[in-house]
Amino acid sequence: MERQGEIMNRKSERPIKITEVCLRDGSHVMQHQFTEDQVRRVARELDDAGMHYIEVSHGDGLGGSTLQYGKSFVDEMKLIEAAVDECKQATVAVLLLPGIGTVHELKQAHTLGAGLVRVATHVTEADVSAQHISMACELGMEAIGFLMMAHMASTEKLVEQAKLMESYGAQAVYVTDSAGAILPHEVHEKISALKESLSIEIGFHAHNNLSLAVANTIAALEEGATRIDGSVRCLGAGAGNAQTEVLLSVLDRMGINLGIDIYKMMDIAEHTVGPLIPRPQEINKGSLILGYAGVYSSFLLHAERAGQRFGLDSRDILLELGKMKVVGGQEDMILDVAAQLAKARKLEV
């Protein structure tokens, strides 16, 4: 195809780095049942295609294997070790949510070869990440702040919280659209405000619940973000993330080459990741409601299960959770809300 150099007008000259999250965000879709063989094969092929970072952890981060979020079939430390073993050039990344995982799991992951950690907090609670970001720096890992549910805070608040993470030593801060609820004009506003106020890199993590993941990621790059995420075949919570092979193709058309073999990425999607996925990652009524109501994407399957258990439409549960301004990690609220909705319905009858 004919190209005329870089046609995207980027507000940063730093190179773009991409993280493949299907082995972490996709853990939700797999109900945390990834096997070591699956992780080995996906990691090996991604590494061979030239992927920069490959994130491996329980969907809710290190230490997330719980009744609250779902138990892992294979200990995440084993999976991290396996991915590290398969990677010749890619860096294995991990996710850590303070309050769920601790610096102990972080040290263990580092010992096994993880080179980057994303320390994730709710968008207004950055100060719980200080311990973990500074520990990662001490260990010599790349430390990145991850401000989740970014749609719930004003741009001003977001900037204030990102600055805190910068002050703890983070090398980048992500705007994390955990609910897939951020609209394109909001991406422009948020990223450009961060670009003006921070000297570290800015990242954007999308969910495709409103079918905006690729477009929003492009918008973020235009405003100067240099760290982006994708999941092959949209293997991520809710309707998945920016679909990596699609995102890379769009970037290629815009004259941006990340050094990753697009043909190989398509093959991974078609022959390796596609067959793993329990059902197509299309936008169904559940994932659409996540984006519409601004609910944490990993709530989807939990809400569907609770809906079945209590005879409810999962949308009613998710809408109620959205109204209550529930934040990431509050999966216990799904059961609580579902049981109460069911009880209220019985009383009405």
Next chain:
Amino acid sequence: MKLNACIIGSGNIGTDLMYKLERSEVIELTAMIGIDKESDGLNRAKERGYQVFYNGIQALRDHPDLADIVFDATSAKTHLRHAEVLEEMGKLAIDLTPAARGPFVIPAVNGNSYLDVPNVNLITCGGQATIPIVHAINSVADVSYAEIVATISSKSAGQGTRENIDEFTITTRRGIEEVGRADQGKAIIILNPAEPPILMRDTIYCEVKNMDEDEIARSIDQMAEKVKQYVPGYRLKQDPLFEGNRVTVFIEVEGAGDYFPVYAGNLDIMTAAATRYAEEFAWHMLEKQNAKSV
């Protein structure tokens, strides 16, 4: 006859504790010790007629007669330093940080088991709210695994909680195992910034070896009543849910509204538990003294 006590640490917990101790019939609060002259807690203590000091534990060294019981509401790291000083001075240290130096105390579970040790620890707010339930389930059904999720409003999470978030999860997990008696434990804490602030809520998941729904439900109810005696706003949010070998319990803790509004049940349950333990200790000491004088 009352025992003298002082509080070190003038943050959210220390200040809320001041109001609880004011109502005690056996504890006489004499002083609040802090390090920040501007702190709201110290100003309030001064207004209410307590002695206030701004030089930390040195104040106690200078005035050893201030108290027999010392409540430490600083931080885990600071408490480890204080613990040695207090032990040397022969003071009972009631530790409200997650330092976990002394044995773990939960009034409803083991309230008078440790009345002769120099230092006791109150685990964490999440621990105080959930471990009694784990213990209640374990006593009738043998808990192999217990997991708790404590969700508190962002506004009620002070600097100490935020800086000590790992200590919170680790200490709570230990408490689930050592006091709750689950074979294995896990703790999660979540901060929720919703406005108006949410009440403290806790979810307890237990996997049990001997499922008996009626017995378990009865045991949980009894324990909730026990906790309620010193934390009136403690309640089951709905009936326990049963599925296979799993029990799920939802708790809500409404505070007494002393220093913080009622949403901060997490502050309340810590300070109420500390007060209850100190009172048990005081009764114990006073009984001993009476026995001697007879």
